[in-house]
Amino acid sequence: PQRPEEAAGREGPAHLSPAPYLRPFPRPFAPPLRPALSPTRFAAPRPAARWRRPAHSPPPLQRNARRRRAGTWGKRAAVVLCLDVGLTMDNAAPGEESPLEQAKKVMTKFVQRQVFAESKDEVAVVLFGTDGTRNVLASGDQYQNITVHRSLMLPDFDLLEDIQTVIQPGSEQADFLDAIIVCMDLLQRETIGKKYEKVHIEMFTDLSSPVSEDQLEIIVANLKKTGILLQFFLPFPVDADDGGGDIGAHSHFHKNSFAREGITEQQKGGIRVVKKLMCALDEGGGLEEIYTFRESLERLSMFKKMERRPAAWPCQLTIGSDLSINIVAYKSLTEEKMKKTWTVIDGKTLSKGDVQRETVYCLNDDDETEIQKDDTIQGFRFGSDIVPFSKIDEEQMKYKTEGKCFSVLGFSRSSQVQRQHYMGNQVLKVFAAKDDENAAVAFSALIHALDELKLVAIVRYVYGERCNPQIGVAFPLIKDAYECLIYVQLPFMEDLRQYVFSSLKNNKKYIPTADQLSAVDSLIDSMNLVHEDEDGESFEDLFKPSKISNPHFQRLYQCLQHKALYPDKPLPPIEPHLLEMLEIPCVVKERCQVALEKIKALFPLKDVGKKKEDKTAQDIFKDNKEDEPSLKKLKTDDEEGGFSIISIAEGSVTSVGSVNPAKDFQILVRQRDANFKEVSQQLINRIDQFLENRGLQYYMKGINCIKVFREEAIKLFEFQCFNDFLWDLKSKVEDKVLPDFWELVMQGMVTSKNFSMNCLSSEKKSDVSSGTLKLNTAFLVEFIPTACGVKETRVFHATLFFSPMI
DSSP states (O other): OOOHHHHTTOOOSOOOOSGGGTOOOSSOOOOOOOOOBOSSSBOOOOOOOOOOOOTTOOOHHHHHHHHHHHTOSOSOEEEEEEEEOSGGGGOOOTTSOOHHHHHHHHHHHHHHHHHHTTOOOEEEEEEESOSSOBOTTOBTTBSTTEEEEEEEEOOOHHHHHIIIIIOOOOSOOOOHHHHHHHHHHHHHHHTTTOOOSEEEEEEEOOSOSOOOOTTHHHHHHHHHHHTOEEEEEESSOGGGSTTOGGGTTTOSOTTSOOOGGGOOHHHHHHHHHHHHHHHHHOTTTGGGGEEEHHHHHHHTSSOOOOOOOOOOEEEEEEETTTEEEEEEEEEEEEOOOOOOOOOOOOTTTOOSTTOOOOOOEEOSSTTOOEEOGGGOOEEEEETTEEEEEOHHHHHHHSOOOOSOEEEEEEEEEGGGSOGGGOEEEEEEEEEEOTTOHHHHHHHHHHHHHHHHHTEEEEEEEEOSTTSOOEEEEEEEEEOSSOEEEEEEEEOOGGGOOOOOOOOGGGOGGGOOOHHHHHHHHHHHHHTOSEEEOTTSSOEEESOOGGGOOOHHHHHHHHHHHHHHHOTTSOOOOOOHHHHHHTSOOHHHHHHTHHHHHHHHHHSOOOOOOOOOOOOOHHHHTOOSSTTHHHHHHHHHHHHHTOOOHHHHHHTTOOSOOSSSHHHHHHHHHTSTTOOHHHHHHHHHHHHHHHHHHOOHHHHHHHHHHHHHHHHHHHHTTOHHHHHHHHHHHHHHHHHTTOHHHHHHHHHHHOOOOOOOOTTSOHHHHHHHHHTOSOSEEEEEEEEEEOTTSOEEEEEEEEEEOSSOOO
């Protein structure tokens, strides 16, 4: 059975995926003593007892897993990228990429994945076919035109830049077997005293260089002894030569179409040497370690995210007060978030140290008075009110828990837990505690009982002391390799949203016809993402979300890599394979065309042309008599003593609130013992709060209050109170620089060009006469006695100037 962490989704340490880097080598790598070098070639190894796999020995994958558990291996790999830059690698047919460019693309993709996955694997680069020679084995005419370009070290953006710009084609040729020997020597020297889980040599060549087989057996023996995995990357498949008829069973790249006539005799000879070498290393699967550039690019097209090992969460599963089982849980599914955050750097020096960040707290006054951080507390805004809340209050408010908890509250039928009730950002797999036989027996009995009775456990889950409790469901999962409970969070009452909509069947206009129902059925059938064979026995998913990488991460990595290499160039376009990932599968798209055309014909769309009218401040402040009937009707209802919602609300309103201040003001001023000035002052305070918030929604709320204030002032003959408020409001608007708010007021309240100063105080009259007031627009209320003794209400527009009018 798999270990719990493997079943929970752990893929082990970061490896060189995809498939070209997944195959484990047969035994742990222990660097041997450096063999003696002869003047001609890599010397034969010393006689030693050859390691043989016993008949009862487990397969390599299980054997490697055991050694990983025993801790005998490291958690990283050593990789040598051996690239042929010889004379023929730069040759290409018109309109096609040369083998060198294709090989550099494969190497770039691989290094990109390692960089962004923050892998601990170390990478070296060896070039052969170079004009010069730089390696420790070079002597006389041996191992010439082979250059160790980079020693083993962590991959970085410098290596990416070297691959793209520094590495250039050479004018010489070198034996790729000599290059393998140089790579083996490099690994032998630079891995002494270090532990590596895997050791690779990746060979990129077109096999056009002359090759000598006299040291082939020595190379095979050393590769087997040191446990180095050798892989070839070629511009063509290994069955491209005429003599490879029996290779199709081993090669998994036969589906790619390559022109056999393009293979030269030299390349055919190189293919035979490669086949002989790989079959000698592994008779059964050696040829599976030979890949083409095209297939490798497809597999390496996605950036590899950083792999994380899920942390174990030990706890006790309790049922009642007497039964407890030791368990351990792992995250099986969770939302992947970007680890890196943006850092502010200097735009010229590109240095983080040149930027000094300083936070200053200031009061919202004219002088912007600076205060200390200790003199501030946090507050929560409710409407226009701010409720202060200190850190002490916050700590006292928190829900106190006793610590970790995974307690079963009860059991329910699995059918009662609806799929739409699943919530949260993670899924846990819960196992019995490791090396606890009693816990394993009890936990297994619980899982099988739930499965047989088709029940689920309703669980109270608390991650830690500082975490809020959750309620969730734990349902059984039984596999061939393991069994566990799957925990998913469930909603509380406040998390649920119940929506009630009227039935479409009640309106005959929306009842679909039989043809429309049939058309929609056909569309749903044609968009089925599961392909079923004619016999109905085998199924295939056409769209596999678990195999689709997050396009957000892929695009971000693409842009980061581009800016690292080309900081002055604009960002590249999105790569086509990213756009194709989320497209409808071609099979489904073709299959649903007929159904879509039928849908378009049966459900025609028409433009109704209805335009929404914009509501301006003029509509709010209209001074016509449209509102009179409603006011009169409201007054009549009150006089008749009939049932009125407003009469009920009047008894509960004691002050002007922030939710509906205009309505509260109307209710308060209508009360018999109301003091108009006191109530109006409460309304004025609310208007001042709205101006402090500086938002259009608050402006419109304040304007509505001004409108109601004016209406009630006219109705109750409190014109002077409103006029004084308007003068003060104008000065506040100018002090706080709120021209946009005053513009809304002017748009709504301009109704008359006549102006009378009878309603102004003597002080304001003198200011107007002398021209000492600022440019102002006020909408004043004046009451004039008529011949019948009844006062008449007029609204005037006053334009007052700060300096004498010229």
